[in-house]
Amino acid sequence: MSSDFQPPPKSLSILASVGGVVTAVMAIAILNASSKQLSQTSIEKPEISSSQTASGQLLQPNKPQLQVSAVPEAEVVASLDAKSVVLPGKPIPKNQLTVAIIPYIAPGVGKLTPEEMTTARIAWSYFQRNWNDETGLVNSVDAFASVSMWDQTAAIAALVSAKELNIVPVAEFEAKMTKMLGTLASMPLYKGELPNKVYNAKTLVPVNYGQLEKREEIGWSAIDLGRMAIWLKIVGAKYPQMRSQTAAVWKHWQVKRLTKNGQMYGTAVIEGKEQYNQEGRLGYENYAAYGLKLWSLDVKQALDYQSHAAFVDLYGEGIPYDKRDYKNSGANNYVLSEPYILDGIETGFQALPKAYADRILAAQAARYQATKQLTAVTEDNLDRPPYFVYSSLFVNGEPWATIADTREQHNDLRFLSAKAAIGWHVLYNTAYTRQLFDFVQSNLKSKDGWYNGFYESLHQPNKTLTANNNGVILESLMYKQVGQPLTLWAGVKSQKSTQRAIRTPQVTPQILKH
Secondary structure, three states, rough: OOOOOOOOOOOOOOOOOHHHOOHHHHHHHHHHHOOOOOOOOOOOEEEOOEEEOOOEEEEEOOEEOHHHHOOOOHHHHHHHHHHOEOOOOOOHHHOOOOOOOEEOOOOOOOOOOOOHHHHHHHHHHHHHHEEEEEOEOOEEEOOEEEEEEHHHHHHHHHHHHHHHOOOOOOOHHOOOOOOHHHOOOOOEEEEOOOOOOOOOOOOOOEEEOOOOOOOOOOOOHHEEEEHHHHHHHHHHHHHHHHHHHHHHHHHHHOOOHHHEEEEEEEEEEEEEEEEEEEOOOHHHHHHHHHHHHHOOOOOOOOOOOOOOOOEEOOEEEEEEOOOHHHHHHHHHHHHOOHHHHHHHHHHHHOOOOOOHHHHHHHHHHHHHHHHOOOOOOEEOOOOOOOOOHHHOEEEEEEEEEOOOOOEOOOHOOEEEEEEEHHHHHHOOOOOOHHHHHHHHHHHHEEEEEEEOOOEEEOOOOOOOHHHHHHHHHHHHHHHHOOOOOOOHHHOOOOOOOOOOOEEEOOHHHHHHHO
């Protein structure tokens, strides 16, 4: 990436009273931009595979290589995208609107192929390169010693994955995890309560985004801490010798203000004053709340995936979105791939209905059918301004919009996400997801990890290297190897012992049209 930029936390609820607060944060990071990754090694070109259409038919591209000439010009794709939206969309029948009673297990799980093992090793190389011996924390972005709790959780997931895939020996795993957990259980906290949104990964100084030296407490993110809560449970359950250390991390936190009236709350400091607001929108809100529920916090309202949900048709597929958008709540209501991928991999769709994920993948496959543009979108860092975008299926009433948190559009920077492509493939294993996986293999490989994605309009890689991208790739591959949702595999207690995971027959998203 060409920037030192650290993304804002995944708190999808920007403060309503201050809209676009995080922009100032981005400006700081942009000033610190470096051209480090733009000059990195040349990459190998990726390829693609077959696709499943909205009608259930399979599209087999003639060649597995990206055919730029076969993709319409950006203006044509934009026109098709604009015409793809129908409001209101087709809702999901009530009998499908439940989380999995029995955790979902993807078709095709089992031992990794040699190609998949190579993929995992490449992803692990990011963490080898960006591990900080002083603290056990991992840089969120390549070669820049700043870390958020979301990205540190990606590092925990990556380390567990590397151990289980026999990429690192047991002794190295135990030493690294012990160091990491020890730091998390003793680090300075925002107001002595909860982890600051960002730290200097070498010194543990709480900082602002894009800064390393100036101590600054800027608040906490409930979304970030909800993800970490899941992984603290996974590590403590799977490795009993580390249970006291994971418990010590949670005990270090003063969690009283993390929830209120069944919802999650985060803080931000604006002009020296703390803002305390509800955090999260459909997707990340439910996923993160599931993590806090594992630690017995009251998140009943945050787990509710129906009260605020509405549907919009995109290329004939009715996808869920949160009615609390920027106009009526001050928060952007991004529809993204990642929360659904993480929920499927980690819990087997215990936080969100699998039917939601089916539709979100189906809409992206249908977009490919209509435009010949491979699509796997979510939020991530960029290697150019504005350095972080939310590449959304739908946001604030706009279809297929790629925006900064300020709502400024950057549709020219929409990209196919490596983590989304691999995550969707591991969870669904369809002809279309195989195409996504193969495209990543051919286009986004580097010697230091997997690049974040491939720009649609620019026809070139987004060369950013990040902990979260490579961490999600690693945990996705571990999920395939162990053959179960990771909380179930680890034996997290909230997974009832009477629930036996079964391999759900492969129902393609396209069948769920009503």
